[in-house]
Amino acid sequence: MKSNQPLNSEKVFRPANLDELDALAAQTAEGVTYVAGATDLLVQEERWKSARILVDLTAVKALHATLEVRENGVLIGAAVPLSRLIRHPLIRERLPILVETCRQIGSVQIQNRASLGGNIANASPAGDTLPVLSVLEAELRIGPRQNGEFEKLSLDQVMLGPGQTSLNGNRYIAQIFIPFPPRDAFWYFRKVGQRQALAISKVSLAVLGKKKEEKIEEIRICPGSVTPQIVRAQKTESLLRGQPLTEERIEKARAAIECEVSPITDIRSTTEYRRRITGELLREALYLWLRN
């Protein structure tokens, strides 16, 4: 897209602030493609060429620059490049799981452009940040604003399936609020791809947990790439919650999650491999927790 003018696109906009963005959204009820880093869009020639209206979000500070650390969490602009999150000292301290995930995405060049909002809007079950946002119980702020307020939605209210979101018409992801987990929380994120960089996950797994007096007080488990929608493994979670973490319990949890997920066979992997690895990753995570 050298010329900034995709072939079939009627218009490309680059609103300068949130008001301009919302005014633009108000005028165009349909067919808007919002773009931040465009790392997913640009490599899909057919998709960007068929986009009717492209809206570049990188001049809207509220989306591209917001990084507000509050007492209980952080508010991140949907278009903030992942590398800014990776470098941010407080995010590194309070959300190491998110930082680690961002580090494993694509390559440094991709991290310099890609954003959380883009990862969500692309709605790929292989989107690496999605399981992590799910276990962190992130809250999405959706524009355009109604009466000056963004609508607040959870990830599973937005990401509905492969390539499917509830963001119809002119709606966009503005910001993401991520509550801080307790400082002593256990966290784990791992993706398994065929290679170490620039690989789309075959399977990933995010785990966030908290123990109290040797028992699991809270645990959140979310696999990626294995289900059409990003959903937590609630049956497996309930098998663990309130229980002491033991080797037997770990093996049971592994067996449970292998039954709970229903991975599909597609271009990247097969049901057989994915089910097996989801269990293996959970086992790896829980053993790490048990040992530290």
Place this chain on the structure above:
Amino acid sequence: MKKSKFNIVGKPVIRQDGLEKVTGQAKFADDINYPNQLYGVMVRVPVAHAKIRSIDYSAIENHPALTTICDANDIPGAKKVGPIKQDQPIFCYQKIVTPGDVVAMLVGESEEELLRLRELVNVEYEPLPVLTDPRKALEPDAPLIHPELGSNLVIHHPLRKGDVEKGFAESDYILEQTYTTPFIEHAYIEPEAVIAIPREGNKGVHIVGSIQNPYTTRKVVAAVLGWPLAKVRIQQAELGGSFGGKDDIMNILSARAAVAALKTGRPVKIRYRREESIQESYKRHAYYMHYKVGFTREGKIKAMKIDIIADGGAYSSMTPFVTWRTVVQATGPYEIENVWTDVRGVYTNNPYAGAMRGFGSPQPIFAQESIMDEIAVQLGMTPDEIRRINGFRSGSITATGQKLEKHDVNVLTVLETAVRETDFARRWRENQQQTKKRLDLAALEEAAANPGPFILHKEDFLEPEEVLRKGIGLAVSFRGTSLGAEGVDAVAAYLSLQQDGSAYLLSGLAENGQGMRTTYSIIAAEVLGLRPEDIYYLDLDTGYVGDSGPTVASRATLMGGGATKVAAETLRQRLEKVLRRHWNLPETTNFVFADRTVYPENQPDRKIAFAELCNLAYWEGVNLATIGWYSGPKVHWDESVGQGPAYFTYVYGCQVAEVTVNLSTGEVYVERVVAVHDPGTVINLLGAQGQVYGGVTQGAGYGLWEEISVDQGFIRELNFDQYLIPTSKDIGEIVPIFVEGEERYGAWGAKSLGEPTLELTAAAIANAVRNATGRRFHHLPLNLEEILLGRKLYPTSKRGSV
């Protein structure tokens, strides 16, 4: 070390074309445009095997975006081409034999429009049974890919030495195993691009492109046009990677562009997108290899019987030569008295296979080095011990009956160097002793097949630290240098000194990214006492120097280096003659050429600047330009029994791979590869190291990730999102070590390195994985599924997870 006698040779020299390439200034074929230029877009039919009934262009004929259409009817000369057998049509007119086939080319000003129009061409065809399994190609009821040939056999290379049955009878043990390797893609970063420019009057056609072998391209274009060779001029643009891949495909695209350019009278450019490139270009051959080896209790190999089927795909291309290298080298660098080898290349409806870096060696090395390790395990030896017992020494006789002599036969030297560097034997033994406890695969498989809770017992638990296993493995090889008995082996180099001491240099071989221009400049500079940057390397054009054959077979340094040295020495002698006359010195005076000056050997203070000497010679009317010529010694070959001195000399290499395998996911991390090679004399240390870094990484790709899988003739992996090549994060440290053996041939004994670096890595990794896991894998690549489940799982085309 003999290096001390050199001023520049063996030192690290930065590539001449490095700056322009890293700063984006270099002009690749698609950067070059001509006024009035048209584009060519291919028409294909989504079928793997069919008889063409008719091609109907009526829906697009009168479209304003279409300047013309070219198909087989527009070809004045040869309608089919091929380096050995002419079985590949420029445009298909009788049959489609693989989905990459092209029936016609639409020519016009807008590629976008042409891409739309090509969907409207109506090709009527009659589907034929599709043959995809090369092991069934020779069965009596197999569909014939080229019925006029009467068989799907492209070539059969037998090799008979000694008496294998006697050898097996004398053996204490016999091992038998089947190995397979997949098709792989060259994955050059620059897809195909070429422009044909019709020249005025009777001057013919000028072609500029991403072309590996300009002289071969010229032959093909001239044959297709029915023209004399001299009427076709091929110029090489900067080339963005080739690895053996820009030969046949570029010859054919150049011919299509030339046909269209002459038909329209306008320049015609063809450039491929990645999907089209992978779809139509040739691949490395998939091999099916059966090895049977007999050996004594003491570890001496008595007999080896090898049966190999190479999938040549739809066209013969280089299959006869690729498989010939296989038959020569299939037993590895081991002295074996009794050998019986059959290598057969066959046609199928798969994408066609041709030359790729390695050229018939990475496949048998994987098999042969795997089975060597199995012999070691069976006898309780270490892998280096078994190789020490059987490895070539000076005077050894190869499987083809050739005596290895008159050069350093360094198999054991490179082995010992690598073993010492890595503390190999101790670590290998330690890894073998790692806890034998493994995942109960059968139970897990069953559980996966019948989902439901299942309980593992305490003793079944795999502690997290047991999941990561270390492994170390090695592989060794010998490799015949240059073309061998494949054909004529001679190279030209043009060197022209200017009045001020600067120089032009041009060889008939092509810069394909290997750094050859710099290598030749170093050689000329060494002889003349110049610096490499004093030498300006010219653009390759078939009009300037003699046909030097293709730039293949790791022959550029050996052959072109030899020719460059001859040229430089010729000019040096002319300059010496001028200086003797000028200073009135006797015929016996020897001179030193160094630091851009010249002086008599015994009078270091009596110096003349090189530039001044050139000026002197210029005013005396001395010819300061010459063409150096270097031709390889004769080799011969008896095809019926596969015996003869196949190559005039050999190079040797040993690589050790250190890996960590994650038993729970199947991931293999390559921690370190130590690559010890004897390439003869190293000319450019930096260039040589670069060959090792690139070759090892490419070899690791072959070992762990890369595969073109084919579904009914159709390639599944059409772009780099699915065809995965290694990134810099996928491979740890690479340690190149050079053992520079003595050699008579080439410039100061500089031989070959490019292909040896890549042919060993997959085998070394496979042996390291065996050492780590206790399990032997017989089928490349060793991807996650192969390691975890012991088989390949081919995903469907469903894009469930975008």
